[in-house]
Amino acid sequence: MESSHHTILSLFTFLVLTTQWKASSASSDDFLQCLATNSNESKPQVYIPNNPSYLTILQSSINNLRFAMPETPKPQFIITPDHDSQVQAVVVCSKKYGLNIKVRSGGHDFEGLSYTSNVSFVLIDLINLRAIDVDVKDNSAWVQAGATLGEVYYRVAERSPVHGFPAGGCPTVGHISGGGFGPMVRKYGMSADHVLDARLINTKGEILNRETMGEDLFWAIRGGGVSSFGVLLAWKIKLVPVPPIVTVCVVAKTLEQGATDVVHKWQSVASYGVPKEIFIGLHVGVVNKNSNATSGGVGRTVQATFQVLFLGPTENLVYVMDKSFPELGMERKDCTKMSWVESTVRFAGFPSGTPVDILLNRSALPKTTFKAKSDFVTEPIPKSGLEGIWKRFLKEERPEMVIGVWGGKVNEIADDKIAFPHRAGNMYLIDHVINWDGKEGPEASKKHIAWIRELHEYMTPYVSKSPRTAFLNYKDLDLGRIGASTYSDPKIWGEMYFKSNFKRLVKVKSMVDPDNFFSSEQNIPPTMTY
Ligand SMILES: Cc1cc2nc3c(=O)[nH]c(=O)nc-3n(C[C@H](O)[C@H](O)[C@H](O)COP(=O)(O)OP(=O)(O)OC[C@H]3O[C@@H](n4cnc5c(N)ncnc54)[C@H](O)[C@@H]3O)c2cc1C
């Protein structure tokens, strides 16, 4: 972050400025006085809406441009602590003056819940708390909450070519709290399965670790969404072994090239038909039928792109794929050998050959305006079902399906081992996404959102049932809403995200935060009637 370009208000100037602002918010002064009293000599940087840097800081890690609109509700204060004690002070003072807190790590929340809200709130942006301390001998690392996954991958690889961390394609570390998966999910399970310890601020502003928080709370924050329980300062993660050279292959098929048959077959191979060292991820989108002006192809088509990671040598992979999945027609020329860290660059969506230090750049990937939903699939979708998806895709400009493959280790762990529950029986996880250009205006937004809701409705017979499940990291505020009502039923979304772990999460919440201080649009409620 180019903090030198930002004019940072010291708390002192800030107090002077706010005297002109007093009339509109009497309690602000008290809150700021409280921060000054509770912070020691180093005070946190605070930005108010009329600070020239306020918008730059706010927008710096807004990932979904749907919530970067002038009318998006914005924080009363943005605070960018550079020491844990400053975060403690914000918690203590927000509680004292009844202000809601939103904490932002990577800003990738699908519904913008780390930086917008319908209630007045304080934004704690952890951008300056991003140290990563790798201990190769111990196979572990302490990672501050503001660090991105890209930074974790880079720092781990810098210390060792045979250590890695099983987490997602897109560089965000906040995702551990919702489970977190990536191309090593079949080999090693979820990111949250690799948490050894944590530093968490509770409602009293105290810093807890695994021992002092106790096993119930430590269970809850691994997959239950940490924002219901406190402010996470850092995770201690367990590193996993990776080979010095891995293989990445990419094969794309359009409908004309038989995509429907290949995707149909993929379903019975990817989860249970290949070793867990092989991950055959799938991305489905819409492309122009033929970019060759001369060959006369016109119109658009659906394209399925298979992205393979193999934790081993290319020869073995090509052999296995040829035996188990000949329909894909994958050849050696589709594959590249690289280091594990280079594979994370590829899976993040950068072109082949991009230098690994791109992992340190928070703004390297383009952002869009989007709405997303998730589904877990437990049995193969028939071809007719797939064709119905394609038909819907062709009615939109930029629809996507990003699919993560289950099976292997992630399915072997018990549903209640940690709060993340989606294990045995799941074949794959779909991230349904519709992207558009925010400049199209509110009517267009409504149309795109209606499209993805209809797609979700259409998927009902083909996906998990009783309950139909959803992935917390793909947050969806539609879940639990009855019709057009803004009320959402926690029991409905609670069971979709957490299955039967929801009950225990409510119990933990009632023990550690009975007054629901750490609240947001979809937080674990402290009480629940069944
Ligand atoms: C492009 C893209 C790709 C993705 N790919 C994957 C993937 O491959 N695998 C996967 O598992 N997920 C993936 N996700 C989902 C991602 O893991 C979640 O959106 C995750 O919550 C993002 O974490 P963050 O820190 O960036 O989000 P933020 O928006 O900062 O936070 C998410 C939520 O956690 C809360 N929170 C954040 N930090 C803290 C903290 N320190 N203490 C308490 N509460 C906190 C926020 O208030 C908010 O409610 C992807 C998301 C996007 C946008």
Ligand SMILES: *[C@@H]1O[C@H](CO)[C@@H](O)[C@H](O)[C@H]1NC(C)=O
């Ligand atoms: C005060 O802040 C400094 C760093 O800014 C920190 O090292 C110290 O622990 C803090 N003291 C207290 C009492 O929080």
Ligand SMILES: *[C@@H]1O[C@H](CO)[C@@H](O)[C@H](O)[C@H]1NC(C)=O
């Ligand atoms: C805020 O309220 C609006 C209007 O009711 C709603 O559309 C939006 O989803 C709400 N936002 C959040 C974060 O709940």
Ligand SMILES: *[C@@H]1O[C@H](CO)[C@@H](O)[C@H](O)[C@H]1NC(C)=O
């Ligand atoms: C363009 O045409 C050539 C020759 O006909 C063909 O080999 C190639 O696959 C075509 N490209 C696309 C994108 O269809």
Ligand SMILES: *[C@@H]1O[C@H](CO)[C@@H](O)[C@H](O)[C@H]1NC(C)=O
């Ligand atoms: C990060 O990536 C963006 C987009 O490609 C680029 O404009 C910017 O210069 C990069 N920043 C750094 C520090 O390399």
